[in-house]
Amino acid sequence: MSKAVELISPRLRAHVLGAGLHAAFALPRPLRRLIAGAPRRIDGQELALDAQLLLKMQALTGSTQLTNGDAAGSRALMAESTAIVDRAPLPGVAVGERTIPTPDGELAARLYRPQSLTEHSPLLVFFHGGGWVIGDLDSHDDLCRYFAKAAGVRVLSVGYRLAPEDPFPAAFDDAMAAFRYAVERAEELGTQPDRIAVGGDSAGGNLAAAVSYHATRAGGPKPAFQLLMYPALDATVRRRSRDLFSSGLLLSDSDITWFLDQYAAPGTDRTDLRLSVLLADDLSGLPPAHVVTAGFDPLRDDGEEYARRLAEAGVPVVARRFEDLIHGFGNVRQAGTRFNEALSEIAGTLRAGLALGGKA
Numbered sequence: 001m002s003k004a005v006e007l008i009s010p011r012l013r014a015h016v017l018g019a020g021l022h023a024a025f026a027l028p029r030p031l032r033r034l035i036a037g038a039p040r041r042i043d044g045q046e047l048a049l050d051a052q053l054l055l056k057m058q059a060l061t062g063s064t065q066l067t068n069g070d071a072a073g074s075r076a077l078m079a080e081s082t083a084i085v086d087r088a089p090l091p092g093v094a095v096g097e098r099t100i101p102t103p104d105g106e107l108a109a110r111l112y113r114p115q116s117l118t119e120h121s122p123l124l125v126f127f128h129g130g131g132w133v134i135g136d137l138d139s140h141d142d143l144c145r146y147f148a149k150a151a152g153v154r155v156l157s158v159g160y161r162l163a164p165e166d167p168f169p170a171a172f173d174d175a176m177a178a179f180r181y182a183v184e185r186a187e188e189l190g191t192q193p194d195r196i197a198v199g200g201d202s203a204g205g206n207l208a209a210a211v212s213y214h215a216t217r218a219g220g221p222k223p224a225f226q227l228l229m230y231p232a233l234d235a236t237v238r239r240r241s242r243d244l245f246s247s248g249l250l251l252s253d254s255d256i257t258w259f260l261d262q263y264a265a266p267g268t269d270r271t272d273l274r275l276s277v278l279l280a281d282d283l284s285g286l287p288p289a290h291v292v293t294a295g296f297d298p299l300r301d302d303g304e305e306y307a308r309r310l311a312e313a314g315v316p317v318v319a320r321r322f323e324d325l326i327h328g329f330g331n332v333r334q335a336g337t338r339f340n341e342a343l344s345e346i347a348g349t350l351r352a353g354l355a356l357g358g359k360a
Helices: 003-007 010-025 029-036 049-061 071-085 141-151 170-184 203-218 240-244 253-263 300-312 337-355
Strands: 093-102 105-114 123-127 154-159 196-201 226-229 289-296 317-326
Touching: 010 029, 010 049, 010 071, 029 049, 049 317, 049 337, 093 141, 093 170, 105 141, 105 170, 123 141, 123 170, 123 203, 141 154, 141 337, 154 170, 170 196, 170 203, 196 203, 196 337, 203 226, 226 337, 240 253, 240 300, 289 300, 289 337, 300 317, 317 337
Parallel strands: 123 154, 123 196, 196 226, 226 289, 289 317
Antiparallel strands: 093 105, 105 154
């Protein structure tokens, strides 16, 4: 990366890098392959050209880091990466700011509604990813807009508290409070209490799964459906995929360790089912689930083990591995065709599951 790009303002830098990124993705396929390099294959899978080109462009611009050992700095890195990838907001979606009261204060939230939708609809309570440390309503704005429009549902995106300022179980407590709020305010939110799903990506998938489990075991209202995108579900076991895809694929092994240390510092009981729901002895009775994994993801085996356990417990589950994609592909929809294809399929499954009242 040139010194000139390093010295410009963050906003202009993101604009310049974003223009270069989107220009690269607009090139003919042979030129994109030339930039990306020879196909990358691991574990019998071939990385999608779009994913490989994204990683190459990140390397060329010096934007390869997800974390830098500091919470504030890591949040700034994510904000910049969002600004680089995202373009104009997806049209056709009405967005309103909301506040969710909790026992510990208030949470910022956003309600997304397809503008063509006038009647009541299912609602997806969405928890953003980012290792419980980074990410916010803005970093996942495009993804929430997309799900609202493509799945034809309302989406309530929740700005839960982040670590290390608010460590475990703060994020879980906020996620539970947000789900209960949605149930209590269902009419106001344009839905019914029994048509409320939970979902999230990565750490947000962890929260959605934990809410599904604990709401079910509490015996009260439970989610109608759970959408888990490349979730982190067990903080105690290092599975094979974490070694296979430990570096060079956006989320690294060192990132996972750092995130966990911020959220559940050494000395925390990481077997707690509010953090490691995969350790639960009994998963029966949980809401139907769509478990999405990426082939080139250190967290891949967490999600797939959970899907297997759900199926064994008699829970309806659709398990889908996008074997040519990387962790976090939901946040780069605007970069390439392959990411859009994957999200279109996920939105279709979400729409179908909620249309059947969570019985699919």
